[in-house]
Amino acid sequence: MELLSIKNLTVDLGYPKPVIENISFSLKPHTISVVIGPNGCGKTVLFKTILGLFPYRGEIKFLDEPVEKNLSQIGYLAQRFSFDHSLPITAWETVRNSLANSSFKNWEKDELTQKVLNNVQSQNYQNQKLATLSGGQLQRILLARSLIRNPKLLILDEPETGIDTEGEYKLYESLKQMAVEKEVAIILSTHEIDVVYHFADQVICLNRELVCLGKPKEALTEEAFNRLYGHPVSLYGHHHGQKHHGAIG
Amino acid sequence: MAIITAKNTMEQLVEILAIPFMQRALLAGVVVALVCSLLGIFSVIKRMTFFGDAIGHASLAGIAFGVLVSVNPLIPAFVLAVILGLLIYEINRKFKIANDVILGFFFSFLMAVGVILINITPGYQPELMGFLFGNILTISQEALYLIVAVGAVIIILTEVYLGKLIAVSFDEVEAKLLGIPVDLLNRLLFVMLSAAVIISIKLVGITLVNGLLIIPAATAQLVSKSLKQLFILSPILAVIAVIVGLLSSYFLDIVSGPAIVVVLMLQWVLVLGLKQIFNRI
Numbered sequence: 001m002e003l004l005s006i007k008n009l010t011v012d013l014g015y016p017k018p019v020i021e022n023i024s025f026s027l028k029p030h031t032i033s034v035v036i037g038p039n040g041c042g043k044t045v046l047f048k049t050i051l052g053l054f055p056y057r058g059e060i061k062f063l064d065e066p067v068e069k070n071l072s073q074i075g076y077l078a079q080r081f082s083f084d085h086s087l088p089i090t091a092w093e094t095v096r097n098s099l100a101n102s103s104f105k106n107w108e109k110d111e112l113t114q115k116v117l118n119n120v121q122s123q124n125y126q127n128q129k130l131a132t133l134s135g136g137q138l139q140r141i142l143l144a145r146s147l148i149r150n151p152k153l154l155i156l157d158e159p160e161t162g163i164d165t166e167g168e169y170k171l172y173e174s175l176k177q178m179a180v181e182k183e184v185a186i187i188l189s190t191h192e193i194d195v196v197y198h199f200a201d202q203v204i205c206l207n208r209e210l211v212c213l214g215k216p217k218e219a220l221t222e223e224a225f226n227r228l229y230g231h232p233v234s235l236y237g238h239h240h241g242q243k244h245h246g247a248i249g
Numbered sequence: 250m251a252i253i254t255a256k257n258t259m260e261q262l263v264e265i266l267a268i269p270f271m272q273r274a275l276l277a278g279v280v281v282a283l284v285c286s287l288l289g290i291f292s293v294i295k296r297m298t299f300f301g302d303a304i305g306h307a308s309l310a311g312i313a314f315g316v317l318v319s320v321n322p323l324i325p326a327f328v329l330a331v332i333l334g335l336l337i338y339e340i341n342r343k344f345k346i347a348n349d350v351i352l353g354f355f356f357s358f359l360m361a362v363g364v365i366l367i368n369i370t371p372g373y374q375p376e377l378m379g380f381l382f383g384n385i386l387t388i389s390q391e392a393l394y395l396i397v398a399v400g401a402v403i404i405i406l407t408e409v410y411l412g413k414l415i416a417v418s419f420d421e422v423e424a425k426l427l428g429i430p431v432d433l434l435n436r437l438l439f440v441m442l443s444a445a446v447i448i449s450i451k452l453v454g455i456t457l458v459n460g461l462l463i464i465p466a467a468t469a470q471l472v473s474k475s476l477k478q479l480f481i482l483s484p485i486l487a488v489i490a491v492i493v494g495l496l497s498s499y500f501l502d503i504v505s506g507p508a509i510v511v512v513l514m515l516q517w518v519l520v521l522g523l524k525q526i527f528n529r530i
Contacts, residue, residue, distance in 0.1 A: 051422065072428040083419065084296060088473040097419070100412030101427040129474065145423070 002026040003185040004050070004067075004153055009058035011042070011049050019045045022058075023210040027153070027185040027202075032175060034200040034216075035189040038229055041207045043189040044079055047155050051076060062153060072101075075146030079157035079189075081138070085131035091141045092117070092126045098145045112148060120144045120174070135162020139171070147178075154178075156188035160195070168192070172199045196220070265499055273393045274385035274452070274505070278491040280400035281449045281461065286487035287407050288445050289462035290479060291438055293470070294418040300337075301459035303352035304330050304446045308455055309363030312380050317370045322380065323395070327447045333359070334443035338435055382454035383506030385495060396448045403441050414438060415476065452491070453506035461487065464513040468520050486516055 004027040011020040020042045027033055035043050049056050052068050060067040062074070083089075096113040104112065117126050120140045125133060133141065139162055146154065156175075160168040176199050179186050187204075190196070196203050196216050203219050205211035205228050212224040265271050285301075292300050311329035315322030337351050367374065379387045388396075407414065416424040417434045424431050442462075449458045469482035494509030501508070 051426065053422065053425075071426050074426055076422065076426055078422065081420075084294065086470055087294060087419075087476075088470060088479050089419070089476045090474070093476045094419075097412060097416055098423065098427060100416045100424075101429045127475075149427070 001028065003029050003063065004187075005059070005061045006050075007059040007061075009046075009049070009056055009060065011045055011054055011056045013045070013054065017208065019208065020049070020056075020206075021209050023206070024058075025202075025204055025210065025213055027187055029152070029183045029185050030179050031201040032179050032186045032188070032199050033202040033204055034196045035187065035204045035206055036191070036193070036196060036228070037206040037211070041228075043206060044157055046206065047076070047157050047187075047189070050074070050155060070152075072149065073152045075149065075151035075154045077139070077142050077146050077154075077156045077159055079161060081142055083130065087131070089130050090127055091122060091130055091133065091137075094130055094141055095126075095145045095148055098148050102149070116144045116148045117141075119147070136164060136167045139163055143171075150182075152184055154184055154186045154188075156186065158189050158191070160190060160192060175199070193220075261500075262496075265496065270386055270388065271495075271499065273388045273390065274495055275492065277388050277393050277396045278385075278452055278495050278509075279488055280397055281445075281452050282465075282487035282491040283484050284400045284403050284445045285449055285458075285461040286465040286483040287404065287480070288438075288442050289464075289466040290483055291414060291418050292442065292462055293466045294415070295438075297348050297352075298459075298463050299349050299352050300442055301446050301462035303356040304333060304443050305450070305455040305458040306356050307333055307359035307363075308447060308450070309380070310359040310366065311363075312377075312450075312455070313363040313366035313370065316374055316377070317366050322376075323392070323447060323450065326450065327444065329359070330443035330447050331440050334439035335436060338439045342432070380450060380454060381456050382504045383450070383452050383457065383509075384454075385452065385498065385505045388451050392451055396451070399444050399448050403445060406437065406441065410434065410437070411480075453509055454504075457506040457510045460510040460513055461491075464510070464517055465490070468513070468517040471517075471520050471524055487513075490516055 006026065007024045009020060009023050010018050012018040023046075025033075035046065037043055045054060048054050050060060050062075050067060051074065052071060063070045092113060095117060096109055099109045099112065102109070114123070117123050120143055122137065122140045122144060125137055130138065130141065139159060143156075143159065146156075154175075159171060159175075163171060172195055175186055175188075178184060200216050202214065203216045204213055205219065205224055207228050211227045212219040212221070266275075289301075292298055308326040308330050311326030312322040314329075315325045333355060337348060337355065340346055340351050341348050367377065376387065378384070413424070413429050413434055414437075416427060416429055417431050418438070421431050424434075445462070446455075446458050449461055453461055465483045465487035466479070468486050469479050473479040473482055490512040491509055494512040495505055497503070497512065498505040498508035
């Protein structure tokens with residue numbers, strides 16, 4: 001069963017070449033798919049297109065319907081989240097406000113908010129203003145916000161931004177656990193090749209066109225890296241002593 | 250001596266509150282303060298602090314047109330402000346031009362049209378001063394009804410859609426994923442802001458209306474620890490400033506708009522100063 005199915009997707013934003021050209025892939029529940037590619041390869045545009053923010057040609061089906069019909073079943077964590085830092089909105093309010101369009105009673109909204117904040121281990125700073133949080137804490141709050149509606153599809157654009165190495169590992173561990181336990185498909189972008197080998201069920205190599213697709217160990221060939229980055233990629237291990245560990249981009 | 254002074258002040262206050270135009274001004278003032286301080290928060294969240302200023306100044310064209318054709322100037326000003334609010338939103342949405350740029354454009358253009366219309370209107374126009382800086386004497390029973398009715402509609406709509414308006418103002422992409430009709434609520438917010446500006450004109454005038462929109466929210470932001478506190482504190486500060494400003498304008502025989510804005514500014518300075526002192530302790 002496929003949760004998300006993308007067929008012959010082309011996104012043309014008026015530049016000399018389409019930003020994304022004729023790509024196809026699908027996402028299954030209980031899986032993590034990781035999109036990699038150089039800066040400007042179309043990762044963020046792909047995600048925003050799935051969210052209905054850019055016009056496209058081709059087909060995007062989610063839960064067997066055009067994606068626009070089921071947007072409320074998608075959780076999204078943007079690569080950059082900008083807001084007015086003088087605004088006194090708390091972490092709690094940020095997460096709870098994501099139930100603004102739900103029919104839950106107030107006490108149910110409070111309970112759900114607390115539960116999701118506990119799940120991302122953010123209860124210690126839930127009453128702090130958003131502007132006072134560290135990068136990692138902010139990412140967790142934004143993740144909690146995208147999880148509170150129990151989405152079937154979770155889109156995370158470079159979720160490790162602002163998080164230290166230890167926090168990053170914990171984040172991906174919890175995402176992996178979520179994918180196992182819940183009927184959810186997770187798609188995320190990263191520059192950390194380590195993440196691909198450790199946590200991805202599927203890798204999607206994007207450089208305007210689809211360069212490779214499949215299980216990381218099978219899809220990430222030398223030729224794929226060449227086509228992605230224009231040159232062979234030197235990857236240095238920083239733990240576990242494996243050659244493929246390292247950051248690219 | 251102090252007791253006698255306090256007694257005299259109380260007597261004077263009672264006398265003032267018995268004056269019909271003062272009653273109308275205070276009631277209208279409280280409504281306008283509530284409306285502007287609530288909507289001002291959204292202006293701040295959306296980083297559109299210039300909006301009230303631009304709509305206020307642009308509405309001069311509507312006011313001048315009303316004076317020229319001898320209809321209640323607030324009516325064409327109201328229609329113009331609402332159309333302008335919607336137009337600004339549509340231009341921003343369709344052409345991706347920043348709101349501040351569009352506001353700056355219409356601010357100058359419609360102010361220019363207003364001045365031209367005043368120029369071609371025969372005779373001296375003493376009431377224009379009231380529209381520029383506010384004049385509580387001009388708040389008639391009819392104007393009070395208009396202010397209370399429009400104000401009540403805005404306060405009710407804001408209360409009903411509060412969570413959704415916050416979501417739309419804070420993060421449009423997330424609001425869209427929540428299934429909130431983003432465009433519709435943005436249009437509603439722009440129309441409410443435009444209407445708030447117009448019902449404030451009699452009190453503070455087109456040149457100072459933005460102060461009533463922005464300063465209470467800015468002051469409340471300094472000490473609020475949450476959005477909830479901001480939505481409680483901002484209206485309280487605005488209502489206090491309007492009442493103190495109106496009474497000062499009566500006692501000191503000065504124009505109401507500047508008196509209110511000066512009190513709002515004093516509040517901001519006081520809160521900022523106290524915050525600095527408490528931070529050092």
